[in-house]
Amino acid sequence: MTTSHMNGHITEDSDSEAKNVDLASPEEPQKHREMAVDCPGDLGSRMMPMRRSAQLERIRQQQEDIRRRREEEGKKQELDLTASMRLKKLAQIPPKTGIDNPIFDTEEGIVLESPHYTVKTLEVEELLTSLKHIQHILVDPQSQEDISLILQLVQNTDFQNAFKIHNAVTVHMNKASPPYPLISNAQELAQEVQSVLKPSHHKDGQELNALLNAPHMQALLLAHDKVAEQEMQPEPVTDEKIYENVGVYGGETVKIVRIEKARDIPLADMHGTLTFVLIPSQQSKPPPAKETVIHVKAHFDYDPSDDPYVPCRELGLSFQKGDILHVISQEDPNWWQAYRDGDEDNQPLAGLIPGKSFQQQREAMKQTIEEDKEPEKSGKLWCAKKNKKKRKKVLYNANKNDDYDNEEILTYEEMSLYHQPANRKRPIVLIGPQNCGQNELRQRLMNNEVDRFASAVPHTTRSRRETEVAGRDYHFISRQAFESDIAAGKFIEYGEFEKNLYGTSIDSVRQVINSGKICLLNLHTQSLKTLRNSDLKPYIIFVAPPSQERLRALLAKEGKNPKPEELREIIEKTREMEQNNGHYFDTAIVNSDLDKAYQELLRLINKLDTEPQWVPSTWLR
Incomplete structure (x- = not known):
């Protein structure tokens, strides 16, 4: 059983092969090794400082006493416990550096630190080699598994990077700081020592007196005092230093502002360089909520030049029904900041548009004013039009939904981009007044591309005829x-003809979609709300007629000779459908020529496969 001395401290080592470190004599300073018990033996080395012979003798005596006491105890567990406690004590001593302030152990008077301390770090390769060596020694399965896990960790790139950073920090933290002088009057103290030693006849005193009188020693002491005087002189505290410290210790939130003020500028009686220290208030405010961009579809036309309430007409953003707007700020509930879709590059500043609630209030007030004027109209004419509408037979109903809900004031609808999957096509719905060509366009698509388009199989309560096939x-x-x-809401639209019910169900449309084909539908406007509230994600195209004269020519080619009032009714019906149901339309085609309208329709359908489209955000939630 042996005891090793590390850096002047006495520590117990239970290993029978532990080596004793010989303390250096004043004549021959020698190196010794300082290490923790769980680190490799070559982590670092340092030089033992020179000590007086009396102190060394006392150290050797203490060393012999401890060694003798340990041998008498003869208990390995107590030795291990004592050694462990001693090592922990050494590890808790804070490092100090400097040639003028060595640290002594208060219990045994042994130097703990020296200016020659260096640190050698353990490299990753050495760690891997040690672990592999341990893996060969340990044979039990649990230890093998533990070592394998540690090896995986050490071989990880992130761990190796962190290990390198740890080594760099370790070297930096243990790097010796430059010595700091304790006094600046070493030459004066040397003269006092000389005066004390001058009458002495002791050999050692005479030798020390001669040494202190030597020219080189006198020059060394003079140089020491000159350097120490500069090092120990307190740094003058200036306003610049105070402001600099405020900026450093106050953090980034503290700002220093300097103003060169002339005498002719009225600001009390101050002039010259004025320095302001800006310190944030202690009353912390919650950070403002980050504005998120929302995308909306406009359901009304807006022209800021006709709006007397817009704060700044030059900043107002005009748009039309159906435009997509990117709203970047709703901080002001009355006036939002937005861009038109596609105009971000050409529009350097966001424009002002009416907020949703503000626009609803204005529309509600407008409707109230119009309703107040309604009694002024001829009651007889209004009742006749109402009764005529009641007598008109409507084949299809859409779950008893009216064409337009007067209580709903349409302003904006939140939208999101959606790209249809390749195996799940959106149904195409063609809407338009009679004699505008939507039926002809649908039939041409069905005939030209049979493998791509299909129609939903309708339901009926009438009896099957001989030539008909159920399900086809x-x-x-x-x-x-x-x-x-009907009560369960399974039909998009339905109606009665010759005492038999007919209807198009949501499931029949879904069957076409599941087959991978595009479902083509011709529906009445009453059916659009039910269809959009389903999960079918329809793409609705409005087929509009051309001018009245062009419409007459197109119908004449088909052998039709419409009356002028019939043409006016088609135009009026088109305007009514756009006004009451235009917010359901995704796009519109003007059928001025059937061939051109067919090519445009095909282009829009193909576009769904290549480009994402704006759809209501509720569809994607």
């Missing part, structure tokens, strides 16, 4: 089942 021509069901499906 119609779904034949009982009237009771049909009415039950």
